[in-house]
Amino acid sequence: MTEFRTRRERLWESLTQVDANHRPHAYLVSGLANIRYLTGFTGSNALLLVHAGGALLLTDPRYTTQSAQETDCSRSIVRAKSLFQAAPGKIKPRGWKRIGFDPSHVACASLEVLRDALPGVRFVPLESQVERLRMVKSASEIEAIRRAVRINSEAFDRAMEHLRPGISENCFAAEIDYQMRLLGAERQAFETIVASGPRSALVHARPSGDPILANELLLIDMGAHCGGYASDMTRMAFPGQPDRKTKQHHAFVLEAQLAALDAVKPGASSVAVDRAARQVLKRHGVGDAFVHSTGHGLGLEVHEPPRVAKKYRTRLEAGMVITVEPGIYLPDFGGIRIEDTVVVTPHGCEVLTPTPKDLHVV
Numbered sequence: 342m343t344e345f346r347t348r349r350e351r352l353w354e355s356l357t358q359v360d361a362n363h364r365p366h367a368y369l370v371s372g373l374a375n376i377r378y379l380t381g382f383t384g385s386n387a388l389l390l391v392h393a394g395g396a397l398l399l400t401d402p403r404y405t406t407q408s409a410q411e412t413d414c415s416r417s418i419v420r421a422k423s424l425f426q427a428a429p430g431k432i433k434p435r436g437w438k439r440i441g442f443d444p445s446h447v448a449c450a451s452l453e454v455l456r457d458a459l460p461g462v463r464f465v466p467l468e469s470q471v472e473r474l475r476m477v478k479s480a481s482e483i484e485a486i487r488r489a490v491r492i493n494s495e496a497f498d499r500a501m502e503h504l505r506p507g508i509s510e511n512c513f514a515a516e517i518d519y520q521m522r523l524l525g526a527e528r529q530a531f532e533t534i535v536a537s538g539p540r541s542a543l544v545h546a547r548p549s550g551d552p553i554l555a556n557e558l559l560l561i562d563m564g565a566h567c568g569g570y571a572s573d574m575t576r577m578a579f580p581g582q583p584d585r586k587t588k589q590h591h592a593f594v595l596e597a598q599l600a601a602l603d604a605v606k607p608g609a610s611s612v613a614v615d616r617a618a619r620q621v622l623k624r625h626g627v628g629d630a631f632v633h634s635t636g637h638g639l640g641l642e643v644h645e646p647p648r649v650a651k652k653y654r655t656r657l658e659a660g661m662v663i664t665v666e667p668g669i670y671l672p673d674f675g676g677i678r679i680e681d682t683v684v685v686t687p688h689g690c691e692v693l694t695p696t697p698k699d700l701h702v703v
């Protein structure tokens with residue numbers, strides 16, 4: 342049995358646990374990452390109907406060959422204007438009266454198309470059914486993430502050889518992306534962030550045409566996408582001679598990151614991991630400058646459950662892959678973030694990212 346089929350069976354098994362009034366006769370999967378997870382299909386247009394007897398993938402004629410090569414479930418190639426218009430023709434003959442769907446992946450307009458065509462069918466919102474399964478990674482998924490992390494870190498080392506004051510943030514980001522592609526990444530996992538000086542205090546700064554200046558903080562947040570899986574890493578560089586305040590604040594963030602890593606183990610609450618980082622920064626008087634959550638799950642997508650945040654309680658389990666990335670952002674000074682990709686192991690965690698975490702002085 343393929344890993345994909347096992348996943349579909351696990352999804353169906355979890356849907357049979359839904360209470361009798363809401364238990365669906367079929368579940369409509371529309372998020373592309375979820376479809377990839379359940380079938381292996383990597384195309385850009387698909388719907389999947391998972392039911393007791395198996396699963397049916399709907400896609401369009403552009404993907405006739407690709408879907409046959411990638412998937413092991415039944416397929417239907419449809420020529421309708423949208424797959425949501427074609428889906429009722431597949432649902433009606435089977436007599437399904439209750440269809441589950443994930444409201445976070447189905448637009449209101451698409452749901453209306455289904456409801457209009459299938460007046461006797463009840464559509465039951467059942468959120469995050471696939472995402473819940475995706476939280477715990479299989480050995481092959483962890484291997485893919487490991488590969489993405491390796492490429493990520495190697496590309497960082499190579500790009501750093503080109504770092505000198507005067508080159509633009511854009512240019513350095515392009516160097517990082519180029520190196521990741523050369524090393525075998527399909528693409529970057531997200532738009533590479535290279536932010537220099539005060540711009541590093543913008544949590545999600547876009548690289549600009551401005552030059553990277555000497556004696557200013559440089560924040561680099563990068564990820565590779567490899568075999569469908571993402572990595573995510575943030576490191577701090579400093580072209581020139583870092584002053585005392587820079588070194589001190591970098592040390593605060595590193596201490597917070599290590600404290601959070603220490604808290605990552607099976608059975609621990611994601612809230613406790615977040616708290617561990619937050620307490621350290623608070624103790625150093627920069628708690629208010631930590632304006633985001635400590636981390637997030639990653640896999641087929643760079644942000645996926647679980648979140649490692651103040652109010653998002655998940656019990657960590659072996660096989661979950663998360664980031665640990667506390668940061669502080671001081672508008673007149675700059676931002677410092679340190680981020681690793683981490684897998685929860687049976688006894689604690691393994692930091693996959695091999696890049697040293699100290700301030701990279703060049």
Ligand code: ZN
Nearest residue numbers: 562573574680
């Ligand atoms: Zn990141």
Ligand code: ZN
Nearest residue numbers: 573664666680
């Ligand atoms: Zn991240």
